[in-house]
Amino acid sequence: MAGLTAIKADPSGAVIGLDFDGTLAPIVPDPADARVAPHAAAALVRLGGLVGAVVLVTGRPAATAVAYGEVPGGPGLADVPGLVVLGQYGLERWEAGQVTSPPPPPGIDRLRAELPALLASLGQVVTLGREPGVTVEDKGRALAVHTRRAPDPEAALRVLRGPLAELAAETGMLVEPGRLVLELRPAGMDKGHALSAFLAERGARSVLFAGDDLGDLAAFEAVRLSGLPGVTVCSASAEVTELAKLADVVVDGPAGVAALLSALADAISGGRLGP
Ligand SMILES: O=P(O)(O)OC[C@H]1O[C@H](O[C@H]2O[C@H](CO)[C@@H](O)[C@H](O)[C@H]2O)[C@H](O)[C@@H](O)[C@@H]1O
Numbered sequence: 001m002a003g004l005t006a007i008k009a010d011p012s013g014a015v016i017g018l019d020f021d022g023t024l025a026p027i028v029p030d031p032a033d034a035r036v037a038p039h040a041a042a043a044l045v046r047l048g049g050l051v052g053a054v055v056l057v058t059g060r061p062a063a064t065a066v067a068y069g070e071v072p073g074g075p076g077l078a079d080v081p082g083l084v085v086l087g088q089y090g091l092e093r094w095e096a097g098q099v100t101s102p103p104p105p106p107g108i109d110r111l112r113a114e115l116p117a118l119l120a121s122l123g124q125v126v127t128l129g130r131e132p133g134v135t136v137e138d139k140g141r142a143l144a145v146h147t148r149r150a151p152d153p154e155a156a157l158r159v160l161r162g163p164l165a166e167l168a169a170e171t172g173m174l175v176e177p178g179r180l181v182l183e184l185r186p187a188g189m190d191k192g193h194a195l196s197a198f199l200a201e202r203g204a205r206s207v208l209f210a211g212d213d214l215g216d217l218a219a220f221e222a223v224r225l226s227g228l229p230g231v232t233v234c235s236a237s238a239e240v241t242e243l244a245k246l247a248d249v250v251v252d253g254p255a256g257v258a259a260l261l262s263a264l265a266d267a268i269s270g271g272r273l274g275p
Pocket residue numbers: 019020021022026027028029030031032034057058059060137139144146148178179180181183213215
């Protein structure tokens with residue numbers, strides 16, 4: 001594959017881009033419990049010393065991804081040499097322990113105030129912690145409405161989709177659909193723009209991007225539009241099938257991503273990259 005060959009032949013020109021949830025971290029019922037897979041973190045620590053840059057492009061706040069990237073007793077994401085995290089779909093940037101971000105969007109306070117009543121009016125039981133029901137994750141500049149723990153997650157999504165789109169429009173936000181989640185977030189940025197800008201900033205000569213969810217489609221497109229030798233990797237799940245149809249490589253969830261990253265580090269270090 002041309003992208004992998006280019007990365008191995010000229011690693012200092014390669015940008016390795018990764019999504020967090022569902023790609024580096026297994027999906028779990030409570031978003032606060034998500035943690036990086038230790039093997040993925042270890043592989044990225046190796047890769048960070050071999051390639052041009054490792055960048056996380058995530059819907060999470062950038063500092064949250066770093067915090068959930070800690071590995072007890074082992075190297076974590078913060079140990080990846082030169083790591084950059086583009087959080088909240090590219091609005092935030094974490095680098096060398098510092099976060100830079102624009103002010104919260106103007107509509108977020110109204111959204112925060114009106115969302116609970118809207119959910120109640122739709123008959124959704126809103127809970128915190130581990131109780132069953134719909135949960136709201138407040139990310140500061142976005143609110144994520146999760147249905148994974150609702151009695152019927154898909155039915156809850158169907159009920160919520162239209163009204164949340166209306167509320168998002170009224171508050172100047174958009175709805176970002178994902179794995180049993182509808183995120184109300186500011187417009188004007190997505191993972192594609194974030195990755196494209198990063199590739200230009202670093203003068204990348206090749207790129208790999210791995211993701212699992214609908215929000216990662218824009219990053220796949222950015223790889224294609226870059227014109228660089230590139231590789232798109234789908235961290236496959238039964239929940240989202242769209243990425244697998246477009247990806248150059250399909251692996252079995254975060255464990256498969258960790259194995260691929262580890263094999264890539266081996267290959268750059270002098271071994272052979274497996275099939
Ligand atoms: O861009 P990502 O790094 O993939 O983040 C996307 C959203 O992921 C999180 O939600 C997803 O993972 C949760 C933990 O496994 C899971 O419970 C939920 O059902 C998934 O949708 C996160 O909570 C969001 O804030 C991220 O934007």
